Amino acid sequence: MELFETWLAAVTNWLWGVPMAVLLLGIGIVLNVYIRFFPIRYFFHVIQQTFGSIFKKEKAEGSVTPFQAAASALASSVGAANIVGVPVAITLGGPGAVFWMWMVALISMGTKYSEIVLGMKYRVKNEKGDWVGGPMYYIRRGLGWNKVAVFFSFFLLLQIFASIMVQSNSLSQTVEASFQADTLYTGIGVAVLIGIISFGGIQWIGRVTSRVIPLMVVLYIGSVCIILFNNLSAVPEAFGMIFYYAFNPISAAGGFAGAGVAAALRFGLARGIYSNEAGMGTAPIAHSTAMTDHPSKQGMWGVAEVFVDTIVVCTMTALLILTTDVWTGSAADDANAMVVEAFASVMGAGAAGTLVSIALFCFVLSTILVIVFYGEKQAEYLFGFTVSIGVRVLYLAAIVLGAIGGLQFVWQFLDFMLAMIIIPNIIALFFLRKDVAETTKDYVSRYLSKK
Incomplete structure (x- = not known):
């Protein structure tokens, strides 16, 4: 078993190096060229048609509103990666890593847009009359690659088990540290809550995420703005470091070990891809349920998601870390503590710890809620609707198991299984x-040429 784990770790590390970066960024650039850089050329139109039309009622076919579908997809990407992942990228790659996160975001807008457009184009109705879609459907219906579609669906089904346990453990550990709550009780409570909400299907999930995610994003950004206001003079310097060290090496300082340009590029790309989930194929599963009369209209929500996730939330976290200077005194393993320390510089340790704990709790809770839905759709595709209900029960058990730290060896397979779904999808x-x-x-x- 130990030999297998060593081999798997070596293969996974290799995959998530140059091969995955070339695959995701290379094909992402090709997609952008084919759509003539639509997300960038028409960015203001995209914002107008998404955030500017949140309350617009759609009369087209679908199970949830476009915004509810987008909020569900955003729930699985905006979360711990935005709060903890950014400090990790900075401590390993230096401030310049943030610049490369931005570059990934610009390319990823086209990738996520393309995924969602295909998800909408090839979606179908299931036996309950609900719209379902995602990579397994456009791979099978668009390309006729039935075995590849099954391969994608099967590995995503497995990957979600591991992902749920990791998310649940992160949540239970945070709650235990902040409120001294037993991890078992946290796991049971979360499982019950997720079970109740997921029972209502994508309609209930859409309603919950469309309320929780915007509220938490605004609360988090507002809290960061308070810190930035108190360190206003350091903001220009932070931006200067981001741009300068994207192309120049940075020396060691305090707990920071220093980083070269290659490290800035590597960790910026890796954290950017992981943060916005473009290319993973999960977003189209949620978006395929939306009411819309044109695939591109829903695809634009994918562009908006990447913008919010990486350009807005990740940038705010980066500025929080850089302007308070906590990144020079901590290691990557202390990423969570770095964020708390940055907030504590103005709010005090108690308030900072509570704020970060509540933010992580809400973000992780919504993430688990959505990925359980993603997993059910894979079971439905592979085995039928009835089996998908049984898989939901297994996922709820995984929440409890992950909360107490069970089956930790499964977590080691997470990145490998993630690669197994990204490769066929991209x-x-x-x-x-x-x-x-x-x-x-x-x-x-139809909509822009006459303007």
């Missing part, structure tokens, strides 16, 4: 790039 996007281009061209000619 390759499928490449072969379906003309479909995305034609759909985008149709949208531009």
Whole structure:
């Protein structure tokens, strides 16, 4: 077993090095070229059609509103990675890593847009009459690759088990540290809450996430703004470091070990990709349930998600860490403590710890809620609707098991299984790039060419 784990770790580390970066960024650039950089060229139109139309009622077919679908997808990406992942990138790659996170975001906008457009184009109705979609459907219906679709769905089904346990453990440990709550009771409580909400399907999930996520994003950003206001003079310097050290090495200082340009590039790319989830194929599963009369309209929500997740939330966390100078005195293992320390510099240790704990609790809770839904859809695709209910029960058990730290060896497979779903999905996007281009061209000619 130990030999297998060593081999798996070596393969996983290799995959998540140059191969995955080239695959995700290379195909991402190709997709952007085919859609003529639609997300960037029409960015203000995208914002107008998404955040500017939140309260607009849609009469098209679908199970939830476009915003509820987007909030569900955003719930699985905005979370611990934005709060803890950014300090990790900075401590390992220096301030310049943030610049490369931005570059990933610009490319990822086109990737996520393409995924969602294909998800909408190839979605179908299940036996309950609800719209379902995602990579397994556009791989099978768009390319005829039935075995590849099953491969993707099967590995995502497994990957979600591990992901749920990791998220649940992170949540239970945070609650225990802040409120001295027993991890078992936290796991049971979360499982019951998730079970009640997920019983109502995507409609209930959409209602919950559309309320929780915007509230938590605003609360978190507002709290960061308080710290930045108190360190206003350090903000220009923070931006200067981000741009300068993206192309220049930085020396060691305090607990910071120093970093070269290659490290800034590597960790910036890795954390950027992990943060916004573009290319993973999960977002189209939520978006395929939306009411919309054109695939590109829903695809624009994917662009908005990447913008909020990486450009807004990750940047705010980066400025929080850089302006308070906590990054020079801590190691990557203390990423969570860094954020608390940064808030504590103004709010005090007690208030800072409570704020970060509540933010992580809400973000992680919403993430688990959504990925349970993703897992159910894989079981439904592979085995039928009835089996998907049984899988939901297993996922709820995984919440409790993960909360107490059970089956930790499964967590080691998380990145490997993540690669197993990204590879078939991103390759499928490449072969379906003309479909995305034609759909985008149709949208531009119908809604933008006359302006």
